[in-house]
Amino acid sequence: MTPITLLGLPAGQLFAVLGAGAALLTVLYVLKQQRRRVEVPFARLWQQVLRQSDATSLWRKLLRWLSLLIQLVLLALLVTALGDPRLGRGKAGRSLVLLIDASASMQAVLPAAAGPAGLTRLGRAKEQARALIAGLSGDDLAVVVALDGQPAPQGGLSYDERELIAQVDAVTARDTPADLQAALLLAEALLAGRENPTVILFSDGGFEEGALSGAPPGLQVRFQPVTTETGPAVGAAGNAAITAFSVRRYRRNRLSYEVLISLGWFPAAGPGGERQKVVLELVQEGETVDVQELELAPGVQEERLYPNLSGAGVRLEARLRLPGGAGDLLPLDDRAYAVLPERKRQRVLIVTRGNLFLEGALLAAGAGEENHLAIDKVTPAAYDAERAARYDVVVFDAFTPPVAPDAHALYLDPQRDGPFAIETDLKRPLITDAESAHPVLRWVSLGDVNMTRSSVFKLAPGDRALASMLKQPLIVAREQVGPGGANRRSVAVGFDLRQSDLPLRVAFPVLLMNSMDWFAGDVDDDLGSYRTGRTWRVPLAAARGKGARGGATEALQLTQADLTLPGGEVVPVPVHEGHALYYGQRVGFYNLRPAGLAAPLQWAANLADVTESTAALRPTLRLGGATLSPPDASQRAIRRELWPYLLLLALSILALEWWSYHRRWTV
Amino acid sequence: MDTQASSQKATQAGFDQEFLKKLEYLHIVAKKVFAGRSRADRRTRRAGAGIEFADHRDYSAGDDLRYLDWAVYGRMNRLLLRQFEQEEDLHIYLLIDTSTSMRLGATAGQPLLTPGPDGRVAKLGYAAQVAAALAYVGLSNLDRVALYSFADGLREQLPSARGKGRIFKVFEFLAELTPAGQTDLLASVREFVQRIKRRGVAIVISDFYDHAGYEEGLNLLRYHRFEPAAIQIIDPREARPTLRGDIEIIDMETGELRPVTLSAALCAAYEREHAAYCQALCSFCTARGVGYIRADTDQPFDELVLRALRQGGFVR
Numbered sequence: 006m007t008p009i010t011l012l013g014l015p016a017g018q019l020f021a022v023l024g025a026g027a028a029l030l031t032v033l034y035v036l037k038q039q040r041r042r043v044e045v046p047f048a049r050l051w052q053q054v055l056r057q058s059d060a061t062s063l064w065r066k067l068l069r070w071l072s073l074l075i076q077l078v079l080l081a082l083l084v085t086a087l088g089d090p091r092l093g094r095g096k097a098g099r100s101l102v103l104l105i106d107a108s109a110s111m112q113a114v115l116p117a118a119a120g121p122a123g124l125t126r127l128g129r130a131k132e133q134a135r136a137l138i139a140g141l142s143g144d145d146l147a148v149v150v151a152l153d154g155q156p157a158p159q160g161g162l163s164y165d166e167r168e169l170i171a172q173v174d175a176v177t178a179r180d181t182p183a184d185l186q187a188a189l190l191l192a193e194a195l196l197a198g199r200e201n202p203t204v205i206l207f208s209d210g211g212f213e214e215g216a217l218s219g220a221p222p223g224l225q226v227r228f229q230p231v232t233t234e235t236g237p238a239v240g241a242a243g244n245a246a247i248t249a250f251s252v253r254r255y256r257r258n259r260l261s262y263e264v265l266i267s268l269g270w271f272p273a274a275g276p277g278g279e280r281q282k283v284v285l286e287l288v289q290e291g292e293t294v295d296v297q298e299l300e301l302a303p304g305v306q307e308e309r310l311y312p313n314l315s316g317a318g319v320r321l322e323a324r325l326r327l328p329g330g331a332g333d334l335l336p337l338d339d340r341a342y343a344v345l346p347e348r349k350r351q352r353v354l355i356v357t358r359g360n361l362f363l364e365g366a367l368l369a370a371g372a373g374e375e376n377h378l379a380i381d382k383v384t385p386a387a388y389d390a391e392r393a394a395r396y397d398v399v400v401f402d403a404f405t406p407p408v409a410p411d412a413h414a415l416y417l418d419p420q421r422d423g424p425f426a427i428e429t430d431l432k433r434p435l436i437t438d439a440e441s442a443h444p445v446l447r448w449v450s451l452g453d454v455n456m457t458r459s460s461v462f463k464l465a466p467g468d469r470a471l472a473s474m475l476k477q478p479l480i481v482a483r484e485q486v487g488p489g490g491a492n493r494r495s496v497a498v499g500f501d502l503r504q505s506d507l508p509l510r511v512a513f514p515v516l517l518m519n520s521m522d523w524f525a526g527d528v529d530d531d532l533g534s535y536r537t538g539r540t541w542r543v544p545l546a547a548a549r550g551k552g553a554r555g556g557a558t559e560a561l562q563l564t565q566a567d568l569t570l571p572g573g574e575v576v577p578v579p580v581h582e583g584h585a586l587y588y589g590q591r592v593g594f595y596n597l598r599p600a601g602l603a604a605p606l607q608w609a610a611n612l613a614d615v616t617e618s619t620a621a622l623r624p625t626l627r628l629g630g631a632t633l634s635p636p637d638a639s640q641r642a643i644r645r646e647l648w649p650y651l652l653l654l655a656l657s658i659l660a661l662e663w664w665s666y667h668r669r670w671t672v
Numbered sequence: 673m674d675t676q677a678s679s680q681k682a683t684q685a686g687f688d689q690e691f692l693k694k695l696e697y698l699h700i701v702a703k704k705v706f707a708g709r710s711r712a713d714r715r716t717r718r719a720g721a722g723i724e725f726a727d728h729r730d731y732s733a734g735d736d737l738r739y740l741d742w743a744v745y746g747r748m749n750r751l752l753l754r755q756f757e758q759e760e761d762l763h764i765y766l767l768i769d770t771s772t773s774m775r776l777g778a779t780a781g782q783p784l785l786t787p788g789p790d791g792r793v794a795k796l797g798y799a800a801q802v803a804a805a806l807a808y809v810g811l812s813n814l815d816r817v818a819l820y821s822f823a824d825g826l827r828e829q830l831p832s833a834r835g836k837g838r839i840f841k842v843f844e845f846l847a848e849l850t851p852a853g854q855t856d857l858l859a860s861v862r863e864f865v866q867r868i869k870r871r872g873v874a875i876v877i878s879d880f881y882d883h884a885g886y887e888e889g890l891n892l893l894r895y896h897r898f899e900p901a902a903i904q905i906i907d908p909r910e911a912r913p914t915l916r917g918d919i920e921i922i923d924m925e926t927g928e929l930r931p932v933t934l935s936a937a938l939c940a941a942y943e944r945e946h947a948a949y950c951q952a953l954c955s956f957c958t959a960r961g962v963g964y965i966r967a968d969t970d971q972p973f974d975e976l977v978l979r980a981l982r983q984g985g986f987v988r
Binding site: 040041042043044045046047048049050051052053054055 | 773774776795879881883907910913915917918919920921922923924925926928929930931932938941942945946949
């Protein structure tokens with residue numbers, strides 16, 4: 006027998022309401038009813054009539070109690086309806102997660118023969134999901150999950166067809182790759198402990214091989230391909246895509262950029278086939294600056310470089326099209342965007358008695374009239390704190406001022422009583438630990454550096470040990486508020502360059518360049534553009550430009566900023582430790598305007614995902630080595646919600662009572 | 673001054689000039705209708721000073737010797753006294769029921785003749801209009817008209833008077849009627865016949881809702897050689913009730929309570945019962961030569977009076 010469960014008010018409350026209502030009704034019936042008094046001139050006539058009527062008084066008394074019984078039944082029906090009773094699930098009932106692929110490739114338009122004009126793969130998948138929901142059996146419990154970079158359920162598990170259809174309608178396409186494994190883990194969590202856990206995947210099947218490694222144990226996965234009536238839908242001849250659009254600075258001149266564009270041609274019929282002609286345009290601030298006609302080999306990515314670009318904040322857009330106006334499968338990846346990041350010249354003051362290693366390395370790092378570093382040199386005797394404050398970076402070589410300058414600083418072999426406290430000295434130390442993830446030590450290897458001696462620093466709050474020997478810090482990075490209120494960064498190297506072989510290594514100029522970049526606040530990751538489907542961590546300090554005092558501090562104090570999305574919508578985004586956090590879902594240009602900071606920050610986002618650009622349309626899918634079978638067709642059962650039937654019954658009883666009253670049967 | 677005060681009171685009660693005009697019209701119409709057979713006088717068999725021979729009777733000592741029929745004495749040797757029909761005035765007695773049941777249809781604080789929201793007057797108001805009309809016709813015919821109100825016994829009375837000029841006294845009397853008490857027709861009639869020695873037409877204007885029955889009262893009038901007539905005042909609302917649902921009916925006169933759930937079927941049964949009651953009264957009157965008129969208060973009173981006059985037995 007199918008059990009009944011209550012999803013509305015709990016049974017205890019229902020009984021309380023029923024008891025109170027029944028008691029009230031009974032009291033109203035038992036209490037003598039105050040009747041309206043009507044004067045009649047001659048009651049004797051009425052008595053004669055009523056004498057005949059009294060013959061049926063027993064029936065009338067019964068009618069009275071019957072009326073009470075009907076009221077109690079109506080009350081019971083209404084109270085039960087409040088409990089939202091549902092027919093329980095039989096053993097055949099499934100617990101379903103309808104996984105609808107909303108990744109970028111699902112925006113591919115199906116051919117006209119496959120349905121209405123402009124119908125996308127996602128549109129077809131949603132149609133299929135609706136049809137499946139309409140065919141769910143009475144015992145099937147389901148929830149819809151949108152499968153994109155961050156899979157998320159569109160509502161709760163429900164038996165209600167309308168609720169599930171609404172969940173399907175809420176699924177929208179994202180410009181992100183799909184994270185199938187995360188979605189399967191989510192489905193496993195959603196269906197944990199439920200009968201017959203089943204995932205039905207509505208997708209074009211465009212997943213990386215790594216994502217198809219397998220499904221969580223106990224989870225049955227079915228695959229519903231995006232098909233037409235005659236079989237798998239076949240779109241345009243293929244998809245031409247921009248798979249990468251990157252900007253990078255030159256190592257020597259950090260004020261100039263080069264742009265890398267990666268292109269690919271992915272035939273719909275799969276690998277192989279003929280080369281495809283494409284036209285690539287590069288647009289800078291709305292002006293077309295370059296047009297190239299290329300021929301792409303199928304399945305092979307080709308790269309194009311645009312060197313020596315300059316200009317901070319310039320918007321770049323790459324456009325790819327097929328000759329003759331032909332359309333490809335996925336228009337989304339036919340455009341890519343980038344913004345050349347802002348970068349100012351850094352003024353560097355070296356305080357030294359003379360160090361060719363240092364000066365040479367700085368020259369190699371970009372010093373010179375045309376480059377981004379402008380270097381001045383003074384002796385320790387001529388050092389002046391006021392002058393130092395006019396520079397962006399001060400490098401102290403074997404000299405330590407008693408007070409740190411109001412600028413970023415690099416200390417080489419600092420002395421005692423300086424800004425960095427020295428705990429002890431080590432002779433011939435070896436660097437055993439290096440924090441290579443720190444921007445200063447990126448691409449820097451210190452594993453076999455030799456030195457005669459080194460100071461061991463005592464870490465202060467905010468200090469990070471970049472290199473140490475058995476937990477004894479030898480190189481330390483510090484970030485603190487300077488005398489002028491601005492955020493100031495400094496790096497202290499505990500040994501003298503002249504008593505070490507570090508200057509003879511490639512690591513040294515790289516260390517210097519990294520330090521200069523870190524002081525400037527630049528991180529070369531995703532320079533100018535980000536990839537969708539990831540959480541971006543955008544530094545806000547860049548919004549003020551280098552050298553602007555106070556900008557970093559203000560950014561650190563912010564908790565929220567307004568982000569203008571590519572579509573023009575403005576959303577608030579959280580700011581944490583001077584970085585705006587946002588999960589990117591759309592390609593295009595983004596504009597961040599942090600409150601209190603004058604200049605907005607711009608960047609671009611691109612799909613940059615070969616798997617999505619391949620736009621594969623698979624009729625079958627293999628997961629964990631096994632081919633996924635299509636979902637079962639189910640027979641429609643009665644509605645599982647009982648409250649409409651209870652209300653209908655109550656209304657029927659009321660109608661019957663009304664009819665009998667007017668037929669004078671019950672009066 | 674007296675007449676002026678009476679007129680003023682009567683006007684306040686609704687017996688205004690308009691009403692008077694209607695009565696005058698009734699009088700004229702009545703004259704035309706009954707022309708040739710209607711006279712202002714009426715003969716009785718009382719031996720009196722009339723000129724038309726009526727009968728003989730034995731002489732007894734003390735009789736006026738002028739009326740001895742000497743011719744009969746010559747032929748039959750018997751002393752017989754000639755009797756003549758004596759002409760005398762007709763006495764009309766209007767007995768108006770003022771029991772509580774006659775209050776039906778009255779608007780609180782308003783004179784009896786003031787129509788309610790539905791355009792109808794109270795039963796007692798209607799009875800007063802009918803009584804006024806009959807009295808006017810009677811007074812105009814130079815009959816002697818007296819009015820009595822009764823409920824559980826005789827209450828107010830307006831002694832016999834004649835002549836149209838007395839109509840304002842009639843109005844004043846009628847205007848001061850107030851419904852109260854329980855109907856006891858027998859007790860009222862008994863008191864009436866004991867008080868009134870002059871026989872005449874006794875017109876009972878009532879709803880005849882007497883818990884003890886109306887038969888004995890009407891019979892008593894007959895037994896005392898009055899010529900009774902009955903005008904039954906009925907309010908259509910009591911004849912055809914439209915009430916529905918759970919109510920408690922209360923008798924206006926006895927105060928008796930009775931809970932009842934009124935349905936259309938029950939109301940229809942009551943309607944039949946009420947019609948049977950009225951029919952029983954009608955049959956009772958017809959069988960005994962008592963004039964009977966049913967007066968529904970939604971019927972204009974002047975039409976009713978004309979009907980009553982045509983039907984006869986009321987006023988000639």
